[in-house]
Amino acid sequence: MPELPEVEGVVRDLRPIVEGKTIAQVALSETVFTSHDAGKQTIVKNNEPHQFERLIQQMTIIELKRRSKYIFFQLEKDGETFHLINHLGMTGAWFVVNDITEITEDKFRKHIHAVFTLTTGELLVFSDIRRFGELRFIKEIEEHPPLLKMAPEPFDEDACDFFITQSEKPKYRNKPIKEVIMDGQVISGCGNIYATESLFKMNIHPGRKTNRISRERKQQLFQVICDVLQESINSGGSTISDYRSINGGAGTMQHRLKMYGKKQCLTCDTTTKSIVIAGRTSTYCPKCQR
Template sequence: MPELPEVEGVVRSLAPIASGRTIRSVTISETVAVSKAAGKEAIVKGHSVEQFSSELADYTIEAVTRRSKYIYFHLIKEGRCRLLVSHLGMTGAWFVVNAISEIREQKFRTHIHAIFHLEDGGLLVYSDIRRFGELRLLTCEEDHVPLTLMAPEPFDADAEEFFIHKSAQEKYAKRPIKEVIMDGQVISGCGNIYATEALFRMGIHPKRAAGRISHSKKQQLFREIVTVLDESIQAGGSSISDYRNINGEAGSMQDRLKMYGQKVCPNCGQETASIQIANRTSTYCKKCQH
């Protein structure tokens, strides 16, 4: 699943190309339409396919920003503002093209579920192989409560203090630190990949209870998380599976990962171990992490 760095990469590529362009109409795939008709909230959330498509017509994309793992399309039409929120799920991808044939990989061309036809003839395309992503049209962020509960951005000045305070609460203190890090209400945008890397760099066992980590150690851990996230942003993210930026290009952070997905610890040479935490596989070194 794309984490903060991957989503940031999409936004940095998307914003200058999509901003200022007007949506003429929207086409939703038959697959999504059939699923919605059967009562399933497939990709298009909170609206029927017909409502979603008709309501977006003639809105101009004013800006594209990121909040945690979400992409925000800020829309405006005749002074009225709307917010199109996109979550990439596990395999979502955005493309800006003049024709579908310009999308390089067949797997993304095969699984297109939303085409935003732009007034200038271009296409803003959302593809999602496993259909776990979402498109949600809102009046404002407050219309969808989970968005208002997200922690500050890791790079914000108050994010470190927020993390230390939140992780000390009774709700989190007895939970594995790995689970706490991946909770978007404690730290925004840090998932399995970067939590694994930061904990390895700090020598902290992923299952250690958050309440058993000192204040100073938590400060160091938070700063390491921020460092890892920033390194990945600079590397274009990690293309572990189906992540691509809007040009269909992969990131390179996966080549720099020291623990995530590794069979041998790069520090001691011992075989790595893995456990399940919060339904995710956590790789760690028994010798180097305590």
């Protein structure tokens, strides 16, 4: 699942191509319509699909930014501003092409769910194989309350203090540290890959209870998380399974990972172990991580 660095990579790639451009029309996939008609969840949230297509027509993308693991398209029409908020889910990917056939990987081309035709003739395409992604069109951020509960950006000055304060709350203090650092209301944008890496660097067992870690160690852990996220941003993110940067581009952080997906500890050669925490497989070294 794309985490902060991968989403940042998508935004950096997409921004120079789409900012300032106007959406002539929007076409959603047949799957979106049939799922909606059957009363099932679709990638288009809080709007009826036809309404979604209609509303976004003729809007100009004035700004593209990332917040946590979300992509915010700031849109404008007749002097009014709106937000199109996108979450990549497990396998969401954006492409900008002149023709759909330019998307060369079959699995992405076969799972296109939204095509935004720009007035330049380019196609801004959202493909999502497993359909856990989201497209949410809203006027005000307040319309989707979870967005207001997001932790600060990890690189913001107040983010470490926020993490410490949250981690000491009754809701979190007895939970495994890995679950806590992956919670978007505690730290923004740190998912399974970077939580695994950071805990390994700190020699902390992923299942250790949060209140069994000193404040000083938590501060160090927070700094390590920021360093790992920054290293990954610099490497273009990790390309694992069906995640792609725009137009099928790939990052190289997966070659720099020290624990995620490893069979043996790179420090001591011990066979790694796995436990499930908050529904996610957590790999760790039973000797190095306590």
